[in-house]
Amino acid sequence: MSKREQEIIAAAAEIFKEKGYQAATTRDIAAAVGIQQATLYYYVSSKEELLYLVVREPMMRLYVQMEEIVKASVPTRRKIELDIQAHLAAFDDSYPHMFVFIQELPNVVTALPDRLGEFPGRYQHLWEDILQQGMTTAELRTDLDPVATTLMILGMCNWMSRWYRKGGRLDTTTLAKQYASAVLDGIVARPGRAPC
């Protein structure tokens, strides 16, 4: 990818975050890069393609990490810790791209090329598989719905896109540790539990 293309994608991520995808225009993005709108169309064919290019890398990276974790020979508890760590680390590696991905998810699904359109749903299914496996092996409670629990975990991770700032009071490693510990063991005090 050329330096100019990288600049365009970075500007698109910023503009989509600030204005929202539907209100943003390719004219805004061209202006942010300092080029004509017509020049922008030399690099990309549409605003939709730009949305795809903004989310592609973090989406695929997270999905591949998740696939490896699902297959790993480690207890369910560890898989959940690793998954949360990978998800939160994406906010360090890919911001504001991850913000746009999460905020604009319905538009992202539409903007993805056919072969990739199922990826956000497949990511959720990998989470459901892990929880389901953990229930089957009696590592996890069986009185919780695996789909609702998946969406609970995704919600707490995804909401971080709204408030997390790199370099803030708590880093993603600490947050992932605390979130995984809270989800796995609960926030209620119990004697004998090792501190987080």
Added chain:
Amino acid sequence: MSKREQEIIAAAAEIFKEKGYQAATTRDIAAAVGIQQATLYYYVSSKEELLYLVVREPMMRLYVQMEEIVKASVPTRRKIELDIQAHLAAFDDSYPHMFVFIQELPNVVTALPDRLGEFPGRYQHLWEDILQQGMTTAELRTDLDPVATTLMILGMCNWMSRWYRKGGRLDTTTLAKQYASAVLDGIVARPGRAPC
């Protein structure tokens, strides 16, 4: 409030949800109600005021419920259960208003009249207070950060705006029970725990 005003607010909630606040126009909203844009401005002064009117009721209701729960003489565990129940029930009572509130939170904060601008932040602080109290009384773990834990709980509740549909497989009472139980006690299987 007149029937026409109610129609306008309901239409605004739908349009803000579908197009996003920044891309939506008062022309779209007037068209959805079947009135002229000029007529709309007889009822409201701006798109910003419409956003305020869309979120006002669910926001204030949830805040008042939360204030009562904070003051109640019940264990922290029960407060957290009641808070989650109130938050999730709002998706039944006020959809798509709650969706717009959550999706457009930064715009909502700007659109609120001065006297109400702090309410979303104060709601979060009430949550932090409950967790902090529970840590002080040793009901909750003290190795988790109360602000990060608040944002974790808000994230899992708020994300429901994306996937919950009234009349679906799980209702908000069941979901609130499961979410509160998961957050309080964790999702890991433990012998002797009562099922959710």
